[in-house]
Amino acid sequence: MEFGKLELHQAAATDFSLPAEPVFNTTTLQQNLHPQPLKVHVGCVGWGTKDWVGEVYPEGTKESKFWEAYARQFNLMELNATFYQIYPAETLTKWKERAAANPDFLFCPKFPKQISHAQTLYGTQDLTKVFYENIRAFGEKSGPLFLQLSDYFGPERFAELEKYLQQLPKDMPVFVELRHERWFSDQQAKEKVFALFRSLNIGAVITDVAGRRDVAHMHLTVPSAFIRFVGSHELPELTYKRADVWIERIKNWQQQGLQSVYLFVHLQQNLLEPKMVDYFIERLNQELGLKVRRPKFIAKPLELF
Known part of the structure; x- marks a missing residue:
């Protein structure tokens, strides 16, 4: 992920503290009239690399079998593949079947770039209809849909964004990632867009990037959090410290009525990524009293010298 990427010396000097809790959230979380145990899903972007074989996946796992191996280890995937094309329902059904071994597994499909970037939502009703029709093939394994707007889609396009979101089907949760700087620097624009999301029951993606x-x-x-935890070329110890800050924030949200968490770990270091997923789950289980299943790493035999 190139968005917000910094080199090591820049990341090391970054203030990774999280913003203060917005008063806005109190109203959102208090709307949860039927408190229930927090549901937590943590995963990666994609299904791994060859570096995971022998560490995360069994020795000898072929690349064609990475998908099944991933679904056995993790319970969430940010599905970037759907960003690049609209897949037919038959293909998505096959992907669902390959994840059948894990009853808790969820796909979070990204809206196609033809909708979000190439046409910037304009005139995309037919494309959106096809996308939704096909995505329904995931059935119970469909998590929230992820609409990532381009860096150039700013507050001056508010009316277009409102019109597009209003016509989306209401039976599948959607989270939107805003990237244009003025959505955040312009206080009026920020308040207006987040109020729109809340009125339409649409989530706002939170991206933690240097x-x-x-x-x-x-x-x-x-009352759900969609978090993208993104690392640059930073030191692993810094990444763990950043994770600990998130544990405290999620714990605070849980106490206020948060219903679910979808947490995606996206790091430059291939082998650190699954280890950070495990760390998040371990700490969330400890601090929030949960029982989310952790991935199992492959033990290495002792080497004799």
């Missing part, structure tokens, strides 16, 4: 601290805005427009 080079754009404004997108870690902390606003919950629905």
